[in-house]
Amino acid sequence: MKIEAESKMSKARTCSLFNRKSPLALQYTKQGSIPHLIGKENKLLNVALEHFIDLVQPQAQRESPRKEWDRTFHEYLGYSNSTIVATNSDINRLAKDYVKGSSKGIGMSGNGNFKLAVTPKMAAKLLEMTKPDLAILGDPQQAIYSDVININKGVDQPLVLSANQERKAHKRWYDWLDEVAKNTTAPLYACVSGSTPFPIQESAKHIVATLDSRMLGYGIYLPSNCDILNEKVSKEQLDRMNTLWNDNLSSFIANVPAEKPRAVFGIANFKDIVRAVKAGVDIIDNSWLEPVTFAGNFYFILGYAVIASFKHQIDEASHKLPSDKRVKLLSNHAIVLDLNKEQSSTTVDGTSILPTTISVWQKDLEPISPNCQCWTCKRPHSRAYIHHLLCVNDMLAYITLMEHNIYQLENFLQEIRDSIEDGSFDSLANQYLE
CATH class of the missing domain: 3.20.20.105 (Queuine tRNA-ribosyltransferase-like)
Known part of the structure; x- marks a missing residue:
């Protein structure tokens, strides 16, 4: 080595x-x-x-x-x-x-x-x-x-x-x-x-x-x-x-x-x-x-911070609901993480959470992250389409999310490697660990 x-x-x-x-x-x-x-x-x-x-x-x-x-x-x-x-x-x-x-x-x-x-x-x-x-x-x-x-x-x-x-x-x-x-x-x-x-x-x-x-x-x-x-x-x-x-x-x-x-x-x-x-x-x-x-999570990474993670909770009971009621139920479980701690509501690890209504994605034709170069976002599979896949518990939802999440993680590691080489790693680490 x-x-x-x-x-x-x-x-x-x-x-x-x-x-x-x-x-x-x-x-x-x-x-x-x-x-x-x-x-x-x-x-x-x-x-x-x-x-x-x-x-x-x-x-x-x-x-x-x-x-x-x-x-x-x-x-x-x-x-x-x-x-x-x-x-x-x-x-x-x-x-x-x-x-x-x-x-x-x-x-x-x-x-x-x-x-x-x-x-x-x-x-x-x-x-x-x-x-x-x-x-x-x-x-x-x-x-x-x-x-x-x-x-x-x-x-x-x-x-x-x-x-x-x-x-x-x-x-x-x-x-x-x-x-x-x-x-x-x-x-x-x-x-x-x-x-x-x-x-x-x-x-x-x-x-x-x-x-x-x-x-x-x-x-x-x-x-x-x-x-x-x-x-x-x-x-x-x-x-x-x-x-x-x-x-x-x-x-x-x-x-x-x-x-x-x-x-x-x-x-x-x-x-x-x-x-x-x-x-x-x-x-x-x-x-x-x-x-x-x-669990239906996906990550955005921007600069030194993971700025958002959305979550869908789908269980056996929600599957039996009509689609309009299922969407309403899922919207109650969608959250956004704010690692910059700009809001007052905090989770157990000190990051902030903001309730959001995921049902607004029903008509959102943007990809998960417009700047992401993963297969899911480049195709692009829109937020509305992924929202639909999650609501009906289609396997393609997890394929699109796994592609996106793996790409985001690999990009994050590349950012870490680059920061070590150019001497900025400690600044990056402080953004997460302070």
């Missing part, structure tokens, strides 16, 4: 990775396909090994099992020019359904919600069969995701592991990782274990001291944050998660080699991206775009 530019006042940097400049976003996929998009060549794809665990575990096979597998991920998915990065688990699944492992296996959820503990031998065999360009392996502990899981259940009680539980979890993870590294030729990044700063520090020191020669980089799973639009999240809960998120990230960065790439999972919004890059992270995940898009 070659560091090409660094911020003078923070640890933000641009590096040469996969013949591209960092910071980079891993594109979230399901079964290797970007949600709602078909046949789209992408720069950096994240493929979850658990989606393909049936290749090495007959019990996890689907009704039409992939018995004769003689292809790599590149050949199977048809992405000849993309870089495919494998991770243990589906990132979005982790915050909804934690799968316990065994004394020697890491918990994964296969096709058909089949849960099993995957041994090092199984993981190494799967990596040899599929041949990803890189595997970022980690063992996300239950404590990391307990906050968001409990919040969604209406429970406000974080899970705290004892020191003994943390030690056992790290030993299992270290032994698993060591065994996989011995039995695969796949390039590897090692994720450190731990749910609080001190265990993360100890885990990082142990892995770096003993496995560094076999690892091309390092990663970490941070506490799964909640989108700022989640009405179930209180200010106290968000503050707790943000504090733990920052503390764990700092502990990770301080204890892994600066000359090797760093990957972070647990990004939930644009502020998280800025915080991670400012700390010195090179690779982030964009899995949060999938649930955000499926």
Whole structure:
């Protein structure tokens, strides 16, 4: 890895990775396909090994099992020019359904919600069969995701592991990782274990001291944050998660080699991206775009600020309403975010929200963002058309929004890369984090 530019006042940097400049976003996929998009060549794809665990575990096979597998991920998915990065688990699944492992296996959820503990031998065999360009392996502990899981259940009680539980979890993870590294030729990044700063520090020191020669980089799973639009999240809960998120990230960065790439999972919004890059992270995940898009959100980015995000709430009850009443119902859930805090009404993270009537889009023939160069806006699909698609819950609504959101995120990362190179990153970061 070659560091090409660094911020003078923070640890933000641009590096040469996969013949591209960092910071980079891993594109979230399901079964290797970007949600709602078909046949789209992408720069950096994240493929979850658990989606393909049936290749090495007959019990996890689907009704039409992939018995004769003689292809790599590149050949199977048809992405000849993309870089495919494998991770243990589906990132979005982790915050909804934690799968316990065994004394020697890491918990994964296969096709058909089949849960099993995957041994090092199984993981190494799967990596040899599929041949990803890189595997970022980690063992996300239950404590990391307990906050968001409990919040969604209406429970406000974080899970705290004892020191003994943390030690056992790290030993299992270290032994698993060591065994996989011995039995695969796949390039590897090692994720450190731990749910609080001190265990993360100890885990990082142990892995770096003993496995560094076999690892091309390092990663970490941070506490799964909640989108700022989640009405179930209180200010106290968000503050707790943000504090733990920052503390764990700092502990990770301080204890892994600066000359090797760093990957972070647990990004939930644009502020998280800025915080991670400012700390010195090179690779982030964009899995949060999938649930955000499926909820009917889309983003505008202008200069240094995300200036607007509109949200449609469509549920089973609203589907049964006449179209005129459905539009009226949806309009009550549309909001605009004002990150410049020019209004008095504030959300739990300090940004302002302004109620708006999305039904005014019924006759608006402008694209989502007139200056956006994504496929959705260039075609252009008008706001009125997308409004209609959302109201009738047509799949094309999510295709158009996913195209737009991915483009906006990539543009944002390009803006970050440019700001690091021209020395203005700290000014950009202050716009988000002040």
